[in-house]
Amino acid sequence: MDWGLKNRMQSIFKADGKTVMLAVDHGYFLGPVSRLEDPRKTVEPLIPYADSLMLTRGVLRNCIDAKYNVPIVLRVSGGNSIIGKDLANEGITVSFEDAIRLNVSGVALSIYVGTDYEHQTLINLSKLVDEGQKYGIPVLAVTAVGKELEKRDARYLSLSCRIAAELGAHTVKTYYCEDFEKVVESCPVPVVIAGGPKLKNEFDALKMAHAAIRAGAKGVDMGRNIWQSRWPVAMISAIRAIVHDNASVKKASDLFITLQSKKK
Numbered sequence: 001m002d003w004g005l006k007n008r009m010q011s012i013f014k015a016d017g018k019t020v021m022l023a024v025d026h027g028y029f030l031g032p033v034s035r036l037e038d039p040r041k042t043v044e045p046l047i048p049y050a051d052s053l054m055l056t057r058g059v060l061r062n063c064i065d066a067k068y069n070v071p072i073v074l075r076v077s078g079g080n081s082i083i084g085k086d087l088a089n090e091g092i093t094v095s096f097e098d099a100i101r102l103n104v105s106g107v108a109l110s111i112y113v114g115t116d117y118e119h120q121t122l123i124n125l126s127k128l129v130d131e132g133q134k135y136g137i138p139v140l141a142v143t144a145v146g147k148e149l150e151k152r153d154a155r156y157l158s159l160s161c162r163i164a165a166e167l168g169a170h171t172v173k174t175y176y177c178e179d180f181e182k183v184v185e186s187c188p189v190p191v192v193i194a195g196g197p198k199l200k201n202e203f204d205a206l207k208m209a210h211a212a213i214r215a216g217a218k219g220v221d222m223g224r225n226i227w228q229s230r231w232p233v234a235m236i237s238a239i240r241a242i243v244h245d246n247a248s249v250k251k252a253s254d255l256f257i258t259l260q261s262k263k264k
């Protein structure tokens with residue numbers, strides 16, 4: 001790995017090789033999703049706890065002050081909406097020139113394996129990797145499932161993650177599932193998990209993060225289960241304890257409860 005690419009990877013993955021990425025890119029197809037109506041208000045208090053922010057260039061430029069020294073992983077795919085025909089029909093929405101201008105540490109796109117747009121989104125990935133290699137910018141591939149959440153099993157996700165890595169993705173973001181270690185073991189690049197839609201309560205999300213790390217995930221790139229919580233700072237702090245301090249579910253839950261009582 002060339003120095004620039006390595007340096008950017010190390011700005012996202014900390015000295016322990018793990019990361020807590022905060023995903024706030026949802027508006028690119030969901031619009032003003034609940035609790036992210038005003039991105040600045042939601043994101044600013046969480047920045048000190050995030051190892052990187054995953055977001056679009058529009059939110060970055062308009063809602064995040066340039067004074068923050070937080071690594072940026074820029075969402076560079078899209079072109080559809082939740083009310084449109086097919087969420088999988090994504091193109092590349094940002095030039096590499098603009099990503100470099102924004103001083104990003106990585107770029108992210110979704111791939112939709114098994115859909116009508118499989119080929120298109122995999123070629124998007126390959127092109128981004130070519131550009132990323134040219135400029136030393138790592139590519140994060142998201143194994144997206146659109147509205148078909150039931151697709152999230154080890155067989156499908158292993159296939160999707162492995163194809164992303166084979167095409168050159170430097171990191172893969174996927175969903176946690178039963179037998180998750182199989183997904184991680186067959187993927188030769190670091191795997192991080194998305195949280196998915198908000199779970200019943202914060203403890204379920206902590207359990208999921210813990211199980212993913214135990215199965216070999218290198219961190220999380222989580223959104224709704226953090227900022228849709230009534231206590232987002234408590235939640236991201238508890239997630240950090242799991243990812244970076246190997247905290248048990250009980251220890252992380254106790255930390256969450258302590259901070260929650262302080263209204264964090």
Ligand code: R5P
Nearest residue numbers: 023026194195196222223224
């Ligand atoms: C899809 O909307 C985005 O790629 C999100 O960044 C991703 O799904 C992670 O966010 P969440 O934890 O809310 O699923």
